[in-house]
Amino acid sequence: MKKKLLDIQNLEVGFTVYGGYLRVLNGVYFDMVEGEKVGLVGETGCGKTTTAKSILKILPVPPARTTCGTIFFKGKNILTMSKNEIRNIHSHEISMIFQDLTAALNPVFTIGDQLMTAIKYSNFRYGMSKREVRKKAIQALKEVQLPDAERILENYPVQLSGGMRQRICIAMALATRSTLLVADEPTTSLDVTIQDQVLRLLGALIQEKDTSTILITHSLGLVREWTQRVYVMYAGVMVETANTAELFKNPLHPYTKGLMAAVPKLTGEGIAAGIEGRIPDYLHPPSGCRFNPRCPEAMDICKKEKPPYFDCGDSHKTACFLYRD
Amino acid sequence: MRIATTAAEKPLAPGIRERIRKGWYTFSQNPLSVVGAVIIFLVVFIAFFAPFISPYPEHAGNFVDFDNASQPPGKTHLFGTDVFGRDILTRVFFGFRLSLIMGVVVISLTAPVGVTLGLIAGYKKNTWVETLIMRITDIFVAVPPLILALAVAAILTPNIFNSMMAVSLMWWPWYCRMVYGIASSLKNEFYIQSAEVTGASTLHILFREILPNCYGPVFTKVSLDMGWVILLASALSFVGLGAQPPTPDLGTMVADGGKYMPDQWWIAVFPAIAIMFVVFGFNVMGDGIRDMLEVEKG
Amino acid sequence: MRIVKYILKRLLHSILVLLGLSILVFIIARVVPGDPARMALGPRAPEEVVENFREELHLNDPIYIQYYHWIKGAVRGDFGYSILTKRSVTSDIKDFFPATLELMLLTGVIMSIFGILLGIASARNANKWPDNVVRVFSYLGVCTPAYVFAILFLLIFGYLLNILPTIGRLSPAIDQPPTVTGLMTIDSLIAGNFRAFGDALKHLIMPSFALALGPMAQEARITRSSMADNLQRDFIALERTQAIPERTIMSKYLLRISVIPTVSVLGLDFASQLGWAFLVELIFNWPGLSRYGIQVILNKDLNGIIAVIMVIGVMFLVVNIIVDIIVSLLDPRIRLGAERSA
Numbered sequence: 001m002k003k004k005l006l007d008i009q010n011l012e013v014g015f016t017v018y019g020g021y022l023r024v025l026n027g028v029y030f031d032m033v034e035g036e037k038v039g040l041v042g043e044t045g046c047g048k049t050t051t052a053k054s055i056l057k058i059l060p061v062p063p064a065r066t067t068c069g070t071i072f073f074k075g076k077n078i079l080t081m082s083k084n085e086i087r088n089i090h091s092h093e094i095s096m097i098f099q100d101l102t103a104a105l106n107p108v109f110t111i112g113d114q115l116m117t118a119i120k121y122s123n124f125r126y127g128m129s130k131r132e133v134r135k136k137a138i139q140a141l142k143e144v145q146l147p148d149a150e151r152i153l154e155n156y157p158v159q160l161s162g163g164m165r166q167r168i169c170i171a172m173a174l175a176t177r178s179t180l181l182v183a184d185e186p187t188t189s190l191d192v193t194i195q196d197q198v199l200r201l202l203g204a205l206i207q208e209k210d211t212s213t214i215l216i217t218h219s220l221g222l223v224r225e226w227t228q229r230v231y232v233m234y235a236g237v238m239v240e241t242a243n244t245a246e247l248f249k250n251p252l253h254p255y256t257k258g259l260m261a262a263v264p265k266l267t268g269e270g271i272a273a274g275i276e277g278r279i280p281d282y283l284h285p286p287s288g289c290r291f292n293p294r295c296p297e298a299m300d301i302c303k304k305e306k307p308p309y310f311d312c313g314d315s316h317k318t319a320c321f322l323y324r325d
Numbered sequence: 326m327r328i329a330t331t332a333a334e335k336p337l338a339p340g341i342r343e344r345i346r347k348g349w350y351t352f353s354q355n356p357l358s359v360v361g362a363v364i365i366f367l368v369v370f371i372a373f374f375a376p377f378i379s380p381y382p383e384h385a386g387n388f389v390d391f392d393n394a395s396q397p398p399g400k401t402h403l404f405g406t407d408v409f410g411r412d413i414l415t416r417v418f419f420g421f422r423l424s425l426i427m428g429v430v431v432i433s434l435t436a437p438v439g440v441t442l443g444l445i446a447g448y449k450k451n452t453w454v455e456t457l458i459m460r461i462t463d464i465f466v467a468v469p470p471l472i473l474a475l476a477v478a479a480i481l482t483p484n485i486f487n488s489m490m491a492v493s494l495m496w497w498p499w500y501c502r503m504v505y506g507i508a509s510s511l512k513n514e515f516y517i518q519s520a521e522v523t524g525a526s527t528l529h530i531l532f533r534e535i536l537p538n539c540y541g542p543v544f545t546k547v548s549l550d551m552g553w554v555i556l557l558a559s560a561l562s563f564v565g566l567g568a569q570p571p572t573p574d575l576g577t578m579v580a581d582g583g584k585y586m587p588d589q590w591w592i593a594v595f596p597a598i599a600i601m602f603v604v605f606g607f608n609v610m611g612d613g614i615r616d617m618l619e620v621e622k623g
Numbered sequence: 624m625r626i627v628k629y630i631l632k633r634l635l636h637s638i639l640v641l642l643g644l645s646i647l648v649f650i651i652a653r654v655v656p657g658d659p660a661r662m663a664l665g666p667r668a669p670e671e672v673v674e675n676f677r678e679e680l681h682l683n684d685p686i687y688i689q690y691y692h693w694i695k696g697a698v699r700g701d702f703g704y705s706i707l708t709k710r711s712v713t714s715d716i717k718d719f720f721p722a723t724l725e726l727m728l729l730t731g732v733i734m735s736i737f738g739i740l741l742g743i744a745s746a747r748n749a750n751k752w753p754d755n756v757v758r759v760f761s762y763l764g765v766c767t768p769a770y771v772f773a774i775l776f777l778l779i780f781g782y783l784l785n786i787l788p789t790i791g792r793l794s795p796a797i798d799q800p801p802t803v804t805g806l807m808t809i810d811s812l813i814a815g816n817f818r819a820f821g822d823a824l825k826h827l828i829m830p831s832f833a834l835a836l837g838p839m840a841q842e843a844r845i846t847r848s849s850m851a852d853n854l855q856r857d858f859i860a861l862e863r864t865q866a867i868p869e870r871t872i873m874s875k876y877l878l879r880i881s882v883i884p885t886v887s888v889l890g891l892d893f894a895s896q897l898g899w900a901f902l903v904e905l906i907f908n909w910p911g912l913s914r915y916g917i918q919v920i921l922n923k924d925l926n927g928i929i930a931v932i933m934v935i936g937v938m939f940l941v942v943n944i945i946v947d948i949i950v951s952l953l954d955p956r957i958r959l960g961a962e963r964s965a
Contacts, residue, residue, distance in 0.1 A: 058860045062750070091866035103857040107956055108880045118865040156955040172865070357762075463636075464643040467936050471898025472916070473648075476928055479920040480651060556768050560902060563770055564917060579771065583906070586778050597771045604766035 003074075005180060005212050006055070007031040011069030013050055013059070014282075022282035024050050026236040026290065028069070029309065032212060032229070034179070039223035039244065040216045041259075042233035045279050048216045049099070051233075052182045055214075056096050057086055073180075091122045095173040099185035101165050105157040112137065112153030115172055122176035140175035141168070144201060163194040170202055174209065181206065184216045199226070220259060224248055229315065232256050235280050235290040237306075242316040252318045254295045289321070297322060351617045358613020364606030372422040379415035387571045395589050405591035407581070409571075413591065416573035417599045423574050424603060427489055427558045428551040434493045439500025440543060444531045446501065447508025459505065462498035470495040471560055478566040485574075488567040492557050496550070503542060508535050541618040548614050552607035559600050575600050625958075629951075630944060637940045641933065645697070648932050649690050652925040693929070702933075703926035707919055712930045715915060720934065721805025722792060723900065723911035726834070727938070728806075729827055730896060733835040734842060735889055739882055741839065742846020746881075747873070749851060757843055764840025769899035773833035773906045780829060788826050790908045797822045830907045834899060838892035842885050850881040883954050890946035894939045 013025040024047050032038045042048050053059045055071060057078055071078040073089065081089070098104040106114060115137045120128065128136075134153075141149035144167040157165055166186065173181055186202060187195040203226055206213050215227055223230050223244065230247050232240040232255065240253040251257045258275040277294035280286055286293050292302040301321050309317045310324060353359050376382045380403075390410030398405040404413035446458040465473070470492075478491035508531075511517060520530050559576030561567045568574035575596045582593025681689050696703060702712035745757040781789035792807050793799055800807070800814040808827070811820035853859065854877065862872050897913075904914035912931060919927030951958045 053860070056860075056864050058863045060855065087866045090864050094864070096861070096864045098857045098861055100857050104861055106858040106862070106876055106880065108883070108954055109876065117862075117867060117871075121866045121868075156959065158956045159959055169861075172861075176865070460640070460643065463640045464647055467637075467640045467644050467939060468932055469894045469896075469898035469935065469939065471895070472901065472932060472935055475898075475901060475917070475920050476648065476932060477651060479923065479928075552766060556766075560768060560770065560899070563902060564905070564921070579774070583774055586774065586782070590778065593774060597774065601763065601767050601771065605762060608766050609762065 003034050004072075005032055005034045005036075005074065006214075007070075007072040008051075008055070009070045009072075011051070011054060011071065012067045013047075013054055013069075014065050014067060015063045016065065017063065020283045023285055024236045024282050025054070025069075026285070027306065028233075028236065029238050030231060032214070034212055035210055036229060037206065037213045037215065037227045039227035039230040040214055040233060041218065041220060041223050041230055043218055043279065046233045047236040048233055049184055050236075052096065052184050052214070052216055055182060056090070056094055057081075058096075091176065093178055094180045094182065095176055095178040097166075097169050097173050097181070097183045097186050099188055101162050101169075101189045104169055105165060107157050109156075110153065111155055111157065111160070111168055115140065115153070115168065115175070118172045119175050136175060140171040143174070143205065144168070144171045146171075162190050163198060166190060166194075166198050167201065170198075170205065174205055174211070177209070179212060181211045181213045182216070183213060185218070186215075187222075188217070188219075220248075232259070235285065236282070237290055237319060239291065239320065240316075240318040243314070246314070246316055250316075252312055252316070252323060253291075253320045254297050254322070255291050256318075258296075289319070348617050352613045355613055355616060357609050358616070361606045361609030361611075361613060364602065365610050368421050368603050368606060369425065371418050372425045375418040375422050379412075379418045381412040381415045384411040384415045385419040385573050395585075395592075397589075398591050404595040405589075407578075407592045408585065408589075413578075413595050416578060417575070417596055419573040420575040420578065420596060420599060421603065423485070423568060423572065424555045424558065424600075425551075427485070427492075428554045430489050431493045431496060431554045431558075432547055432550055435497040436500050436543065436547060439497035440504045440536075440539065442497070443501040443504025444508050444535055444539075447505040447510075448512055448527070448531055448535065450509050450512060458501065462501050462505075465495065465498040466502070471557060474557060474561060475564065475566065478561050483566045483569060485568045485572070488558060488561045491561065491566075492554060495557075496554065500543070500546070503546060504539050507539050507542065511535055511538055545611055545615040545618060548607060549611035552604040552611070555600065555607075556604055626948065630948070633944050633947070637944075641936050641940070644936055645694075645929065645933060646690065648929050649693065650686070652928060653686055653689065697933070702930035705919065705924050705927045707922045707924040707927060712926050715927065716912065716930060716934060719910060719912045719915045722807075722909060723904070723913055725792075725806040725808065726827065726831055726904070726909060726911060727893070727897065727900065729831040730834040730900075731889075731893055731942075733831055734838040734892065734896075735886075737835070738839040738842025739846050739885055741843035742885065743850065743878070745843060745847040746850035746854070754847070757847070761840035761844040761847075764836050765844070767837065768902075769834050769837055769896065770902040770906060772836050773830065773903045776829045776833055777906065787829050788822075789829075791910065792823060792826050793819065794822050794826075830903050830909055833903050834896045837899075838889075838896060841888065841892060845888060846881060846885045849884050850877060853877055853881050879953060883950060886946060886950050886953065890943045893942050893946075897935055897939060 008028055008030040011025050011028040011030075012023070015022040015024060028047070028051055030040075030051070040048050040051070050059070050064075054066065055073075055078065059066075066079060069079070073093065076085070078086070078089070105111070112134075116130075116133045119133050119136050119140070137153060138149045141152060146152055146164060146167055152160070152164075152168075160168070170186070173183075183202070187198055190198060199222070205211075215222065217223060227244050230242060230244050231238050232247070232253065234255050240247070240251070240256045242250075247256065248260070251260050255275070262275065275294055276296075280290055280293070286303070288304045289295070289298075289302040289307050292298045295302065299321060305321075307319045307321050309319050311317055312323055352362075371378065375385075379385070388409070388411055390406075393402075393406050393410040394408050396402055396406040396410075402412050402414065404417060406412055407416075442458050442462075446455045449455050474488075474491040474495045477494055478488050481487040481491070517530060517534055520534055525534075555575075558567060559574070559579070562574045562576030563580045565577070565580070568577055570577070578596035579593050579600070582589070582591075582596065585592050677683055681692050684692075693703065700713055702716070704710070705712045705715055708715050741757050741760075745754045748754045776787075777789055780787040788794055797819050798816070800810040800816050800819050803810050803813050807823035808820055811817070811823055859872060859877060862876055863869075867876075900911070900913040901917050903909070904911045905917050908914070912934060915927070916931040916935075918924075919931060
C-alpha cells in the first residue's frame, strides 16, 4: 500500500474584495499517493488554481483567507507549518508549473539567473558551488531537449518562444527533484502544434523520475491520456472523483455528464451540447449544492443542503444527492 | 479539446444606459474619485454662479476700501481681505471662474487640433506627412512646456487671452503624440485594412474607424489636463504674464500675496489652496475616469 | 557597441530638433513689436546711435539673414549681446548656469531616490498607515505647483522657524570657495571648507525640495502601483515556490522590474521641473539660469531668451538620453526589440 502523499480535507478559501467576500473554495477534498498522476479538471474559474496555490501556500494572504480545512503533506499540515518548514517543502518537495507563460518568468533577468537561483535554493542545505549549479542548470536544460543550453542561459525570456519558455519552466520545476509536481494548465497558452510536443516531454520526464503529479486542466482529452485518477471540480467543490477509465466509462455527477457531452465526438453525432447557465457568482453563491441552478436533475434537497461524498464503487465518489444510496 | 459549457448564453449588447450605469459603478468604487467629482462639481457650480453666491461681488473688479484692508479671516470676510480691502473669498470664487474658462478654452483649442494631427500622422506612417508632423511636435516637446509658454506670453502683451494662446501653443503636441501612438498601432489592424480595401475615404477611416478607439484615452487626458492647464496658467500669471489687475486670477493673487508674507498670510494662502483644490479634484476625477474606461475595455 | 550607435542616433535627432527649436523661437521672438535697440539704449539716446546699434544687431535685415548671423555666432558659442545685462549672453550663461545645475542635480537626486524609497515603503506596508500617508502625500504633491511649496517653505522654515536661509546660495558672512566646478557644494569640499559646504547645503535645501516634492509624489505613486501590480504576477509566486528567500525576492527580483516605469517617467518629470525652476529661482533669489531666464523674458531680451531656451533644451536632451539608456539597461525587452510570438 503506497503512502498517502497529499491529503486535503474540507478546504475553504475565500477572497476579500471590494464588493464583499468571494467564497471560492467551499470544502475541497483531494488526496493522492506517491507516484500517482492525478488530474484536476474543471472550467475556468472553478477554483483549480486557487487549490494549487493553497497547496503551495502562495496565495496572497491579505485578500485570501483560509477559513477552514487541512492540507496534509506527508503527514504534516501545510497550513500550520512554520515559515522554515514551508521553505523546506518548497525547495525539496513540491514544485509548480504556472499557466501564464508570459508572466511565469521574470522578464528582466536572464534565464540563467532564474534557473540557477532556483537550483541553488533547492539544495540550499547542501551549499553547491557556482560551477556545480551551472552544470546542473545546463543538464536540466538538456533534459527538456533545449538545444544550445549555454546560449539560452544568457538569454532573456523575451528572446524565446512560448514552447521554449514552457520547457524552461518544466526544467526549473523538475531540476529540484521534487516529490510532487503541480502543473497548472501547462500547455493552455501554447500553440496547438507545440502543445503535444511539450506534453509528451513532460509525460516522459515525470515517468522517468517517478514524480507524483497533479495535472490541472480544463481539457478532458489531456486527462484521459495522461492521468490515472481524476477529480472533477466545479465552483470550488470536488463533484466527482474516480479512476480515469472508470470516469469516462461511467460518469455519475450531472456536471461530469454535461462535460462529457459537451465534447464534440469524432463520430460526428450532431453538435456538442453545452451546459445551461454560468458559473456562480462567488459573492452570492447558491445555497446547497452549488451546481443546482444549472443541474438538469436538481431536486429540492439540492437547494438546501450541501451534498457530501457518496461512495459509488472502487475509488469512485461523487457529491450528488442522486446517489444517496 | 475545449469544453463548451456555456453554449446558451445571453447575447451581449449593452445599451448606453447600461454602460453609464456600469461606468458609474466602477467609478464610484474608488471613494477618492467620487470626492474628485464632487469637488469639480462644486467648483463648476461656484464658477457658474459666482456673481450670485459671492458675498461681495463688486470686489471682483476695480474696488478699493482701505478702511477694511488686510483684515484677517473673520466673520464678515471668511478668507480675509487683501491690501485693497477686497474680499478674498469673492475673488477666489471669481478666480475659479477664470481658471475654468482658461482650461476649457485651451483644451477646446488644443485637443481637436492635436488629435486630428495625431490621427493623420499615425495613419500616414512612413510618409513625409508623418515625418513633418512628428518632427514639429518633437520641437515643441524638447523644451518644458512652461518655459516656451512663458517666452511666448512674454513676447505678446500680457493679458488673459494671450496667456491662453501661449499655453495652447505648448499643449497641442501632447495630444498629437498620444493619438499618434494609438493610430499607428491600429493602422495594421484588420478592420482598417478591410475598410481601405472596400474603398473608404481616408476621412472616414480616420474619424469613423480610428478615432472611436481614442475616445477613452483622450477623455481621460482631458480631465487630467484641466488641472495641468490651470496650473500652467497660474504660473504664467504668477510672473505677471496672465490676467492683469484688477481681474481676480488665482496665480496673480498668490504672487501678490507673496509680498505680504508672513504677516498677512491669508492673502496668498487661500488662493494657493484654491489652486490645489481644483487641480486635486481634476487629477483624482481623471484617475477615476481612467479606471472606469479601463474596466470597460477589459 | 549598440549603445554607442543608439547615442549617436539620438544626438543627431536631437541636434535637428534643437535647430528647429531655435528657428521656432527666433521667429516668435522677432515678431515682437517694439525696438530692442531702443530698449537697450534707453529713451534718451540720440537717434543715430540707436540706428547704428540697430545695424550692429542686424535688426534691419530680413529675418533669415538675422538667423544666419545668429547661427554663425551660436556655433562659435557666441549668443550675442544681452540688452539686460549689457554684456555677452555667453558670459551671462557661464555665470548663471552652474547655480541652476547644482540646484537641478540635487532636485533630481532627491526626487528619484526619495520617490522610489517612498514608493517601496508604501508598497511593502500596503493599506497600513505608512501607505496611506504616502498616498495622501502623493495626491497632494502632484497637484501643488512648485511655487506654492516654495512660498510655504519660505514662510515656515525661513520666517516662522527661521532655521533656513531664504536668499541666494551662500550667506554673506561666509567666504566663497574658489570656483572649480561652479557647484558651491563641490567647490567647498574641494577647498576643504566645511563651513561653506554646510552653508551652501542649507541654502540648497528649500529650493530643491520645493522643486522635488511634486515629482517625488508622482514617482512614489508609480513605484507603489508598479510594485503592487508585480507582486501579483506569477513569476513572483514561482520564485516563492522555489524557496528563494523573501528578502532576495523583494530586493532583487521585484525591485528591478518595478522601478522601470518610474525611471521612464523621471525624464519627463525632470523636464517639467526645469520649467518650474523659473519661478522657484525667482522666489528664492537664486542666481541661476532660470532666474536669468525669467528676467530676460520679462524684459524681452531676445538674445537672452533664445540662448536660455537652447541651454534648457540641451539639458533636457541630455537627461532624456541618460534616462533612456538606464531604462534600456534595466529592461531587456526594450533593448532586444519586439517580442517573438509565443
